[in-house]
Amino acid sequence: MDLKIAKAVITGGASGLGFATAERVIAAGGQAVLLDINAEQGALSVAKLGERAKFVGTDVSDEAAVKAAIQTANDFMGGITLAVNCAGIATAGRTLGRDGPWPAENFSRVIHINLIGTYIVTKEAAAVMQLNEPNDEGERGVVISTASVAAFEGQIGQAAYSASKGGVVGMMLPLAREFAQFGIRVNTIAPGIFLTPMMAGMPEDVQASLGKQIPFPPRLGRPEEYADTAAFIYGNPVVNGETIRIDGAIRMQPK
Numbered sequence: 001m002d003l004k005i006a007k008a009v010i011t012g013g014a015s016g017l018g019f020a021t022a023e024r025v026i027a028a029g030g031q032a033v034l035l036d037i038n039a040e041q042g043a044l045s046v047a048k049l050g051e052r053a054k055f056v057g058t059d060v061s062d063e064a065a066v067k068a069a070i071q072t073a074n075d076f077m078g079g080i081t082l083a084v085n086c087a088g089i090a091t092a093g094r095t096l097g098r099d100g101p102w103p104a105e106n107f108s109r110v111i112h113i114n115l116i117g118t119y120i121v122t123k124e125a126a127a128v129m130q131l132n133e134p135n136d137e138g139e140r141g142v143v144i145s146t147a148s149v150a151a152f153e154g155q156i157g158q159a160a161y162s163a164s165k166g167g168v169v170g171m172m173l174p175l176a177r178e179f180a181q182f183g184i185r186v187n188t189i190a191p192g193i194f195l196t197p198m199m200a201g202m203p204e205d206v207q208a209s210l211g212k213q214i215p216f217p218p219r220l221g222r223p224e225e226y227a228d229t230a231a232f233i234y235g236n237p238v239v240n241g242e243t244i245r246i247d248g249a250i251r252m253q254p255k
Contacts, residue, residue, distance in 0.1 A: 001081060001082070001135065001139055001141075001142055001234050001235060001237070002135075002235070003024070003025060003028040003029070003030055003231055003234055003235060004028045004029035004030060005029065005030060005081075006025050006028070006030035006031070006032075006081055006082050006234065007030065007031050007073075007077035007078070007079050007080050007081045007082065008021070008022070008025045008030060008031065008032045008033070008080075008081070008082040008083070008084060009032075009033050009035060009069075009070065009073045009080055009082070009083045009084070009121070009125055010022050010025075010032055010033070010034055010035065010083075010084045010086060011035045011036070011058070011060050011084070011085050011086055011087035011117070011121055012035075012036055012085075012086035012087035012088065012146075013032065013033075013034030013035060013036055013042075013045070013055075013084075013086065014034055014036035014038045014041040014042040014044075014045045014055070015036075015038070015041055015045065015196075015197045016086065016194075016196040016197050016223055017086045017146065017191070017194065017196065017223050017226040017227070018034065018036070018084065018086035018087070019034070019045050019223070020222075020223030020224050020226060020227040021084050021086065021226065021227045021230050022034055022045070022049060022053060023048075023049065023224075023227065024224070024227040024228070024230070024231055025082070026049045026050065026052055026053055028231075030052070030082075031052045031053070031076075031077045032049065032052065032053045032054075033053070033054045033055075033056060033069075033072070033073035033076055033077065034046065034053065034054070034055045034056070035056050035058040035060065035066075035069050035073075035087070035121070036055070036057070036058065036087065037057065037058065037059055037087075039055070039057045042055035042056075042057065043055060054072075054073070054076050056069045056072050056073065060085075060087045060113060060117030060118070060120060060121055061112045061113045061116060061117045061120070063120050066117075066120045066121055066124050067124055070121075070124040070125055070127075070128060074128050079128065079131075079132055080125050080128045080129055080132075080141065081129065081132060081140070081141050081142065082141065082142050082143075082144070082234055083121060083122060083125035083126070083129075083141070083142075083143045083144070084143075084144045084145075084146075084230055085117075085118045085121055085122065085143075085144070085145040085146055085168075086146050087113070087117060087118075087121075088113060088114040088117075088118075088146065088164075089109075089110060089113050089114065090161055090198065091106060091109065091110050091160065091161070092157040092158055092160075092161060093106060093157055093160075094156065094157050095159055102159075102160075106160065107159070107160040107163075110160035110161055110163075110164050111160065111163065111164050111167070113164075114161070114164035114165065114167075114168065115163075115164040115165075115167040115168060115171075118145050118146075118168050119171065122143050122145065122175065122186070125141070125143060126141065126143060126175075126179055126182070126184055129141030129182070129184050130179075130182040130184065134183050137183075137237045138183045139183045139184075139185065139237060140182055140183040140184055141182075141183070141184045141185075142184070142185045142186075142187070142233065142234050143175070143179075143184065143185070143186045143187070144187050144188070144189060144230050144233055144234070145168050145172065145186075145187075145188045145189075146168070146188070146189055146190075146191065147165040147166075147168045147169045147188045147189065147190040147243060148161070148162075148165040148190055148191060149190055149191070149192050149245060149247050149250065149251075149252055150162045150165050150252065151165035151166040151168065151169045151190060151243075152166075152190070153251055153252035153253075154166075154252070155252055155253070155254060155255050156254055156255040157255075165190075168188060169188055169190070169243050172186050172187065172188045172241060172242075172243065173186075173241045176240050176241035177241070180240075185233075185237070185239070185240040185241075186240065186241065187233050187239055187240065187241070187242050187243070187244070188242070188243040188244070189226060189229050189230065189233075189243075189244050189246060190243050190244065190245045190246070190247070191221055191226055191246050191247065192214065192221055192245070192246065192247025192248055192250045193210050193211070193213070193214065193220055193221060193247075193250065194220060194221035194222070194223065194225075194226065195207070195220040195221065195222055195223065196223070199220065207220060213250060214247070214248035214249070214250045215248055215249040215250060216248055216249060217248055218248075219248075221246060221247070221248065225246060226246065229244060229246055
């Protein structure tokens, strides 16, 4: 798949990993529609990206809202060839905390946004992709979802987050196998500790301390490095049903 003619839908696209990916698509010559709940930031991000980009306010856990957003994206770009799932939350809490057992509604919310939201966007985007004319390799589209190293080494307090990201990894292969008949590839990126907007809000000494925990390079990952990985996946037709860790060889400790 050629990024310069990509028609990308990117959730969480107003900032962080999603915005960096949108920048990469636009810089290559493609189009991008950003789905995010932050309307103010979405407007600012689209202004930076230019006329080949559009913002659609979307809660990925709302199936009807996602259906409408995907249709808007399809109308704007004349199709969809790439869907990148970056939207998510990292709510944490000890299952047996000082205030008693963690409320199940908190756990459910993380699952609904991170896992079910990813599934909703994936299926709706793939429903559009299957109608594309295939390229010379028979490809019609690519789905890239965002997991986390927490899918494999969740820390104390991350039961919900790890479960949600483990679910993203787990559903990837069945979807890749199912979508193979349509020429749609499905892959996952599992970032380590990255400089996201949430991380950028922390004191610099905290950021530096976290960066030093990474074997090499001893720093936080950069959003553009996530975008590099997404671009590689999009352009390589044999990368399918795979989770790629981008973590500097870190393996998270219990806490």
